[in-house]
Amino acid sequence: MLILDILSLIKSYKNFMLNDSDTNLPILIIGAGIAGIACAQKLQENGEKVVILEARSRIGGRIESKKIDSDFFDLGASWIHGIDHNPIWEITQKNHIETTIFNYDHSTYFHENGQLFSDKEVQEFEFYIDKIENLLSQTRQLSAFDAIQEIIASLHYSGNIFSEIYLKKLLLSFFERMANDPFATNLDLLSAHYKKYEGYFQGNEVIFPKGYAQVVESISKTIEIKFNVDVKRIKDENNHIKIVDFDNKIYLASRVIVTVPLGILKKNYIEFSPPLPNDYIHAIQKIGFGSFNKVFFELEQPLPFRLESSFENISDFYWNDGDCFNILDLSEIYQKPMYLMLFGGEQSDFIDNSTDSEVSDFIFSRLQKQFDRIPNKPKKMIVTRWGADPYSYGSFSFPSLNHSDDIVKVLQKSLRQRIFFAGEHCSLKYAGTVHGAYLSGYETAQMILKEISSTGRSKT
């Protein structure tokens, strides 16, 4: 064992030993998600030698497109959230990647008895949603739950469409649903100021009929990536960084950029030596990171309440046992009765720990209770479990109670100009998104290039 370790150590040294000083070692990036790839691309464009170490056997991280028969399913990210000035849209355009507009905030609503909201009910319901959101900016509460409950209690309902008690219940559960999606948490764990951190660009939302992975593939072609390298230790040895993986292989670097998900950092999966300073540890603990899962399901027949699919009206909200659920109709895209449900927070934790048939029962028993002509199980179903994924341990970050810009800024600092962090959780404005991760990787590369040019080191 010891001999093997020494041999692999010598081999690894040979791999990365360049001619002269340690400053000529490559820059190593941990993680081949979009942040790592964006960072590598920018550094390489500027003449730096870069290698990515990736634990999985594929690129993309939380962007994962799975082809089943002739259909593509995005198990992680699906949407470009707002195409105006969005760097992901620019990549998409430059590489002629096919997209479809999918503005999933065009909604219909169903009562617990399965009845569709009337136009007046929709109008009034959405009026109060906007009103509550506007009042949120003035709240002194820490949690979104306390803030929304307080605002709802203070609302003077003057309409005659809903009963006041019923409307208030609908509103609270609708906001609970908003904490689940897009914040991957529950309302009581979400900052009351979450609106500030929504992180979307303006413009249409688009998805990729042939998979989001095309985006990462298009920008990673010239980058050297070592797969199945599961990093366990990062040691700063003063004039270089030593990285050790779970096979005890050693990689030497002049600098390292750590782009692993926040869930990995929270679990202390990677050991830092010397240990991370307290402000980093505090930031890692403080920033929220939750579970968000997708369930795609195909039916033999279209859902009875979705017979008239249209691109303008594709997101159905319904209430069951007081909880609000959402179904997206993908039938136009797949040309068959295909649907997507998104779960966050506690419901998503349940999915992480359940079998497919338990998930199917959870969804279909509720649908059957509410609507007629619902089968007891789907024809096909695809379930994600990001919270149980050993290279993610969750789906994306969210602003938890007491969240502040300063907490995120800690992770944007370098440690002794040798260890850097990047990834969606390091983005101030766009956390939890693909564009946020991309920009974080890109900006970290810019920071390193600036530092290299100020110290005048020649390029390898």
Ligand SMILES: Cc1cc2nc3c(=O)[nH]c(=O)nc-3n(C[C@H](O)[C@H](O)[C@H](O)COP(=O)(O)OP(=O)(O)OC[C@H]3O[C@@H](n4cnc5c(N)ncnc54)[C@H](O)[C@@H]3O)c2cc1C
């Ligand atoms: C279900 C779901 C739906 C989403 N929907 C959207 C959406 O529609 N639109 C949107 O903009 N965003 C969406 N997101 C968020 C988006 O996917 C992420 O914000 C973004 O992809 C994160 O990129 P990243 O590079 O920061 O991290 P990752 O993509 O997670 O990359 C980090 C990489 O590090 C690797 N790694 C982990 N541990 C180690 C280790 N020890 N050693 C080596 N490598 C390691 C991982 O395998 C991974 O490849 C969604 C996410 C999920 C999970």
